[in-house]
Amino acid sequence: MPRRVAVTGVGVVSPTGIGVEAFWEALMTARRGIGEIIAFDAHKFPCRIGAELADFSARGYVPKSYRKSVKVMARDIEIAVAAADLAFRDAGIVTRGIEEGKENVEAKRLGCNIGAGLICVDLDELGAAVNTALTDGRFDIRKWGSGGMSNLTPLWLLKYLPNMLSCHVTIIHGAEGPSNTITCCDASAHMAVGEATRMIARDAADVIVAGGAESKLNPMGLLRQGLLGRLCTEGNDRPADACRPFDAAHSGTVIGEGGGLLVLEDYDRAKQRGARIYAELIGFGAACDPAGMDITTATAGGLDLAAAKAIADAGIAPEQVDLIVAHGTAVPAEDQRECAAWQAALGSDATSKPAVSITGGTGSLYAGAGGAELATAALALHHQVIPPTVNFTAREDRCGLGMSDQPREHEINYVITGAFSIGGQSAACVLKRAEA
Amino acid sequence: MSDRRVVITGMGTVNPLGHGVEDMWEAMLACRSGLCKTDLFDASTYPTTFSAQVKDYNLADQVPNAARHAHAGRHATFALGAAAQAWKQAELAACDAIDPAKLGIYLGSGEGSLDFERFTSLLVDTWADGKIDTRRWAELAFQRMDLSHEVEQESNMVLAHLAAEFGARGPAFNVLTACAASTQAMGEATMQIRHGDVDVMITGGAHSMIHPFGMTGFNRLTALSTRNDEIATASRPFDLTRDGFVLGEGASILIFEDYEFARARGAKVLAEIIGYGSSADAFRITDQDPEGDGAATAMRAALADAKLTPADIDYISAHGTGTKQNDQVETRAVKAVFGERAYKVPVSSVKSMVGHLIAAAGATELITCVLAIRDQVLPPTTNQTTPDPDCDLDYVPNAPRQAEVATVMSNSFGFGGQNNTLIIKKAD
Numbered sequence: 001m002p003r004r005v006a007v008t009g010v011g012v013v014s015p016t017g018i019g020v021e022a023f024w025e026a027l028m029t030a031r032r033g034i035g036e037i038i039a040f041d042a043h044k045f046p047c048r049i050g051a052e053l054a055d056f057s058a059r060g061y062v063p064k065s066y067r068k069s070v071k072v073m074a075r076d077i078e079i080a081v082a083a084a085d086l087a088f089r090d091a092g093i094v095t096r097g098i099e100e101g102k103e104n105v106e107a108k109r110l111g112c113n114i115g116a117g118l119i120c121v122d123l124d125e126l127g128a129a130v131n132t133a134l135t136d137g138r139f140d141i142r143k144w145g146s147g148g149m150s151n152l153t154p155l156w157l158l159k160y161l162p163n164m165l166s167c168h169v170t171i172i173h174g175a176e177g178p179s180n181t182i183t184c185c186d187a188s189a190h191m192a193v194g195e196a197t198r199m200i201a202r203d204a205a206d207v208i209v210a211g212g213a214e215s216k217l218n219p220m221g222l223l224r225q226g227l228l229g230r231l232c233t234e235g236n237d238r239p240a241d242a243c244r245p246f247d248a249a250h251s252g253t254v255i256g257e258g259g260g261l262l263v264l265e266d267y268d269r270a271k272q273r274g275a276r277i278y279a280e281l282i283g284f285g286a287a288c289d290p291a292g293m294d295i296t297t298a299t300a301g302g303l304d305l306a307a308a309k310a311i312a313d314a315g316i317a318p319e320q321v322d323l324i325v326a327h328g329t330a331v332p333a334e335d336q337r338e339c340a341a342w343q344a345a346l347g348s349d350a351t352s353k354p355a356v357s358i359t360g361g362t363g364s365l366y367a368g369a370g371g372a373e374l375a376t377a378a379l380a381l382h383h384q385v386i387p388p389t390v391n392f393t394a395r396e397d398r399c400g401l402g403m404s405d406q407p408r409e410h411e412i413n414y415v416i417t418g419a420f421s422i423g424g425q426s427a428a429c430v431l432k433r434a435e436a
Numbered sequence: 437m438s439d440r441r442v443v444i445t446g447m448g449t450v451n452p453l454g455h456g457v458e459d460m461w462e463a464m465l466a467c468r469s470g471l472c473k474t475d476l477f478d479a480s481t482y483p484t485t486f487s488a489q490v491k492d493y494n495l496a497d498q499v500p501n502a503a504r505h506a507h508a509g510r511h512a513t514f515a516l517g518a519a520a521q522a523w524k525q526a527e528l529a530a531c532d533a534i535d536p537a538k539l540g541i542y543l544g545s546g547e548g549s550l551d552f553e554r555f556t557s558l559l560v561d562t563w564a565d566g567k568i569d570t571r572r573w574a575e576l577a578f579q580r581m582d583l584s585h586e587v588e589q590e591s592n593m594v595l596a597h598l599a600a601e602f603g604a605r606g607p608a609f610n611v612l613t614a615c616a617a618s619t620q621a622m623g624e625a626t627m628q629i630r631h632g633d634v635d636v637m638i639t640g641g642a643h644s645m646i647h648p649f650g651m652t653g654f655n656r657l658t659a660l661s662t663r664n665d666e667i668a669t670a671s672r673p674f675d676l677t678r679d680g681f682v683l684g685e686g687a688s689i690l691i692f693e694d695y696e697f698a699r700a701r702g703a704k705v706l707a708e709i710i711g712y713g714s715s716a717d718a719f720r721i722t723d724q725d726p727e728g729d730g731a732a733t734a735m736r737a738a739l740a741d742a743k744l745t746p747a748d749i750d751y752i753s754a755h756g757t758g759t760k761q762n763d764q765v766e767t768r769a770v771k772a773v774f775g776e777r778a779y780k781v782p783v784s785s786v787k788s789m790v791g792h793l794i795a796a797a798g799a800t801e802l803i804t805c806v807l808a809i810r811d812q813v814l815p816p817t818t819n820q821t822t823p824d825p826d827c828d829l830d831y832v833p834n835a836p837r838q839a840e841v842a843t844v845m846s847n848s849f850g851f852g853g854q855n856n857t858l859i860i861k862k863a864d
Contacts, residue, residue, distance in 0.1 A: 223581060
């Protein structure tokens with residue numbers, strides 16, 4: 001018999017709130033985290049707004065002995081490191097990074113599975129080195145090879161490897177069990193959590209910290225997403241209103257930065273130690289859409305199939321789903337495709353089912369998105385309340401999901417959440433209310 | 437949950453030793469080196485001027501409609517070629533039984549290469565007062581940079597090309613656990629088949645870091661061999677004179693499928709995957725655990741998964757990068773797991789010939805494991821001249837060897853400490 005898997009900890013680092021209480025309060029009060037970008041001068045970008053983590057550093061989330069390592073962490077890594085610390089503390093899991101000598105989990109049974117994106121190099125750092133290797137005002141690769149490159153710190157590459165999110169977390173917390181890094185853009189965190197759930201179910205680990213983190217809030221991110229035509233360019237003067245998933249006035253997404261990690265735990269172990277169980281993870285499915293190769297055509301990455309598989313895996317009927325935590329990029333064609341996918345998976349019922357998307361407040365978190373969405377699903381089950389969807393005022397005709405701009409008290413037993421990537425991959429998870 | 441058996445029915449590769457499995461194998465059994473002076477860009481003044489490049493590769497020779505992949509990154513074109521070979525060997529084109537929803541892809545593919553010329557021109561043209569003028573940068577970047585080239589750098593795009601080429605609608609995952617990525621991908625692909633999510637998985641990896649900043653990154657880490665005057669013999673895993681790994685590129689793709697599904701369609705089974713283990717060193721980002729505890733944990737987990745003991749393993753395909761540290765630590769880890777038997781199990785590293793394909797390394801090596809079982813011959817570790825007292829196992833030095841091989845372990849250890857081990861055995 002596969003083992004049951006409980007969600008016992010939530011660690012969220014989001015532009016609307018850091019930590020589980022702040023994040024939940026932000027959700028319930030429809031806090032809006034999008035503003036003019038201040039990390040760099042973005043005035044000449046067609047979209048110059050974003051959801052930034054203001055004054056954020058991982059320094060406060062690592063043991064003192066590890067603080068100097070923060071210097072070799074890209075922003076994405078810092079987010080993951082902070083989220084892991086928050087998640088373990090929230091779960092009451094004591095690792096060596098929380099309090100050495102007081103560990104309550106065996107190192108080899110503690111795993112890590114963190115979704116990551118394409119981490120962007122720091123342009124100022126690389127620019128400073130590149131500009132030492134010029135001939136007649138142009139980059140000269142021979143000068144670069146013979147000397148210019150030595151202006152980069154020896155560990156330069158290690159700041160930008162996507163597996164460094166997982167690696168720093170495993171090192172800080174002494175997690176010696178299974179460790180993975182999934183790089184499938186927006187679908188990464190659902191995949192990581194689904195895969196981690198299976199690892200615990202098959203007894204390969206007892207506890208796994210899983211989810212995703214990313215920051216595309218940098219010039220390369222704005223460029224790439226801008227070239228794709230996915231960004232809202234009409235909201236520069238009213239940033240807080242700009243990102244409107246599933247709303248009649250949706251006009252593109254806004255880049256955010258952040259992520260979320262869950263502590264997943266063998267259900268019996270969690271019960272035995274008297275842990276608070278937010279929810280049980282009971283279903284997982286993934287799929288892809290071959291049309292995703294054409295990046296100029298919106299797809300939902302086969303989310304209909306991923307969601308149907310997750311529901312079947314959970315052993316429930318589609319009508320038993322009480323809440324959809326949707327992905328909601330606010331890119332009109334993507335919202336429409338996503339709605340069609342939920343309707344295909346859940347039946348005509350999908351239109352009247354309560355649904356929520358958090359993107360209006362947090363912006364798009366890419367590989368981190370699923371982590372925050374899964375956290376939202378777990379917290380909604382725990383509190384038995386559906387948070388409002390920020391900036392949702394009027395339903396778009398082709399986006400028939402049951403969003404509301406108000407919080408709703410509702411009996412929730414089963415929640416489905418899913419996400420999809422540019423490129424055509426998707427994944428979905430089903431969570432169940434914890435037994436009293 | 438069913439516990440289905442998982443078998444290999446197809447293999448393909450594009451790497452520095454050839455554009456197909458048999459070409460690569462012939463080269464390895466002849467102890468040939470795939471290393472050469474780097475000519476993908478001007479590396480003449482780099483600390484390391486050579487690498488293991490894929491040569492004379494043309495996607496149109498591999499797939500019927502290469503034009504639809506015109507935007508594919510270099511590593512994605514390698515993956516398409518390798519996958520087309522594997523697909524053909526598995527005879528899946530003729531298979532009507534396959535449900536696209538039960539056809540998945542699980543890869544360990546790297547990021548695509550930066551659009552180097554244009555990217556650096558921006559860094560130069562917008563440099564002002566010690567930093568990038570992001571206003572100017574934005575204006576120029578939107579004029580100069582190309583949409584496809586930018587998006588194809590996301591490592592999930594290789595999945596997109598393979599899904600389009602083979603019509604897959606099942607789960608599609610990409611992992612990037614550095615040098616362990618494709619081994620991890622194949623391990624998790626196995627788990628998805630066992631679980632019943634899919635009947636068939638296209639799995640393996642693809643990577644090319646032979647570009648100006650990739651070489652820069654590894655040179656700054658002093659991880660690469662700098663034996664610029666002895667290029668052909670520069671990759672020397674386990675030898676006392678080793679001075680770093682040699683960066684390679686390529687892709688290797690395998691078809692994994694449910695044993696019953698393969699049998700029902702009359703597929704030829706090449707080998708069976710029986711064990712998978714994953715672990716983390718949890719030590720340091722810059723160094724491996726010197727005791728090799730993390731590596732040993734992965735090997736033990738794979739043995740436990742396969743319900744085997746060390747006595748059952750006939751051959752180990754080493755990670756064997758040729759860095760001072762890896763080869764010493766790996767040797768120590770093998771001894772920790774295998775005890776006295778460590779001296780009796782042949783261990784070899786084909787990286788001595790093909791270089792280090794990073795994310796694609798593990799899949800390339802697993803193909804050699806299948807071929808070792810098929811032909812009852814072990815590929816050598818070449819360039820062994822001076823034994824290292826810390827590396828005192830049987831590394832199959834300098835020449836292939838006939839051997840009875842039924843069960844094989846393949847190791848991959850990623851930079852940062854993610855370790856993965858697979859065990860395969862001869863088909864029934």
